Amino acid sequence: MIRNRIKCSVCAAWMMGVVSVQASVDGASRSPNVIVCLVDDMGVAHINVQYETYTIEDLNQGLVERDIESGSYTLDQSLEAAKKSMPFLHGLIEAGVRFTDAHVANSLCAPSRAGLLTGRYPQKMGIYHNGDIEAKGLPADATVLPKLFQQAGYTTACIGKWHVAKHIPGNWDGSIPDPAQQPTELGFDTYFGLNRSGTVYYNSTQLFRGTERAAAKGFITDQLTDESDQFIKGAGEKPFMLYLAYTAPHGPLDQLAPATYDAPFAHLPRRLRIWNSYMYAVDCGIKKLFETVKAEGELDNTLFIFLSDNGACGNTPLPANGLNRGYKGTHYTGGTRTAMMMWGPEWVKKKSKCSHLVSAMDVFPTALDIAGIERPEALDLDGKSLAGLIGGKSQVPVHNSLVWASKSPPHWSHVPNGLGGRDMNKKTPAVWTVRSGKWVLRTFAQDGHYELFDYQKDIGETKDLSRSNPETVQNLKKVYADWFRSVKPPLDWDRRAWSGLIPEEMRTVADNEKVRQYNEQAKEFEKQSAEWWQKLWEEKYDPNRKRK
Structure with a gap:
């Protein structure tokens, strides 16, 4: 686990060792593993701060007036904190492909996730906002694409926030999903997580293991990382498909992170301190999983995809959505643009940038394509495979609109x-x-x-x-x-x-x-x-x- 401050150069050096690994005989003999890592309510600028220059005039003036002009923190403090909070991920980006024009299917959690998991516009399933999911859930005829991995012999897991199942009537907090819409009914062998829009980071009462309630242990980000770590270690001879949906940085953000993550940001004003330490916990979690994959001898045979479910909301400290107008929930690009990247030594061109218009609906079609899993002819997807783009073999746009x-x-x-x-x-x-x-x-x-x-x-x-x-x-x-x-x-x-x-x-x-x-x-x-x-x-x- 990373301790305290780690500079991007160190992570980049670690990643250079990763990408130089040659495909082993064992790795080449089985299908590639897939990790899709989703964060919650992270603005695109939190990643792009490494690649773009922001001035006060460029950024959302509502946030500038509320935070900078009121003296809550300075712009320099917010930008430096953002740059320090995800060093390992930035190392991955340097060794993989960064998408500069990627968007989610909806600017709210549940419909965005419905689009990601099915590869279809959520509106084609009657899903336009969170209430549609919470009232009815995914339609019975919807295919959750991880199920195709399961049918192809993969061991599959959903760890973290689900939020695409109907809420049981009378369940005040929405944590109990319809049994027919549990992840284990829709293509996942393993499920540990929650079905709400969010939960507290300590002592959550809304966690489930399969269909049974589960106890919270410590900081929820660490618990989700540990559950994912155990899943990877237990995959055995089977290829694995892990959908890891962290709850961070979705609210409530009212308690300090554990000392390991808090220490690099303890000198900052409280809002910057909490927000960036929570993101640092995610970054440390990703690094831990990469170390496990490497120890299992599967690093050269694993595709990693990272993105956020929508843009940042208004309680996020700057740089939030950066140059983009609007927030989570709005139709402006601040609500729909996502910081998406992909990494995989065998399939992704190193140190590359993709400027084509792409969608989160493309994530699982891309993973299926790379895994060599055929889709049923009757499955009409809106998402497209990005395999040609990320491998540098094609520059043909996959979406006209x-x-x-x-x-x-x-x-x-x-x-x-x-x-x-x-x-x-x-x-x-x-x-x-x-x-x-x-x-x-x-x-x-x-x-x-x-x-x-x-x-x-x-x-x-x-x-x-x-x-x-x-x-x-x-x-x-x-x-x-x-x-x-x-x-x-x-x-x-x-x-x-x-x-x-x-x-x-x-x-x-x-x-x-x-x-x-x-x-x-x-x-x-x-x-x-x-x-x-x-x-x-x-x-x-x-x-x-x-x-x-």
Whole structure:
């Protein structure tokens, strides 16, 4: 285990030894192992801080005003802490491939994970937001792609946050999933984790081993690492597929990390101290697993994939989502862009960067392709294999466009929401977004206006070009309409709100009336929310407020 501070150069040296390993006879004789490591609510800039330069003017001004201008911490403190918090992962990135334009299927936990695990747009399964999953779970006809590994003879494990199963009625905290939607019913031999959006980091009462409740032991990040470590050691002669979904850095972030992780950041203001020490714990966990894989003689035969389930929320310290606008839960790229990387000596071109538009839905199709596992012909996936791109054998884009459609609640913005958060989320109007080439087109059902941005020149989405590019707007509206024909109505979300996603040319008079009624209700609630937020800002967060 890493102790205290470790510099990236040391990790890079360790990784250089890793990538020089030659394929052994044993490694070549069996299928490759796969580790997919997912973190929760980590902004892309937490990784990109090593590759991009950020100034105060570049970053989210809400966070700058709340944190930097109020004196909570300095920009230099936040950037240096971020650079130090994941040294081992940065070593992996240097020895693998970094994706600079990767996005998740949805900006919220549950639908994002549904897209990752199935390789399909969650909207095609009627999943638009967390409530759809929590009310109904994954549809019975959905194929969780790790099941294909299991059928191919792999031993498979889901360790950590599941959050794609229906919540049992009457279970107040949502920790008990529908038995039919447990990981062990959907393709995993081993399951240790939780089905909630998050949990406390010490003494959690929401952990399960299979279908039985399990006791918490120490810091949950360490426990998830240890469970994964034991799974790898117990794989035996079988290839393994590990889906490790850490709960960090999802809240609550109110307690100090164990001393091992806290020490390098103990001199920092509390928010920076906790957030970065929690990420450092994840980094140490990844290193421990790599050491185990190496000791098992399988390092040269293992594919490692890392990403976050969505962007950072507003309580995250800078650099958060970096140059991107918005937060978790929003349709701006701060909510959907993910820091994704892949490593594997046999399949990934070393020290490479992929600038093509890619999706988290591509993760498991890529792993299946590298493992040589054929997909059933009837399995219609939206995710594509990135094997050619990561191996440097192809530069052909795998996606001409990506689409997002749901709602864009303000619950996760930079001002904490205390005004009926779940109510607010339910009463948020629909939003859809299309990304095609350099263009991003977005429309809000509440008033029907469109926004068009040149993402290559304006990553912060600040200059609306819709009026000067009407043909582009029409072309992207057609892309969306074609995509919408394949989606299903929501499993739980208010159908009136969902009607706002129906393309204009497909709407009936009744659809328009539903949208109008819903939007009138939403406007009133939005007004109440704005008034409450303004009052909270003035009383608690405004750096110019008069302190008592």
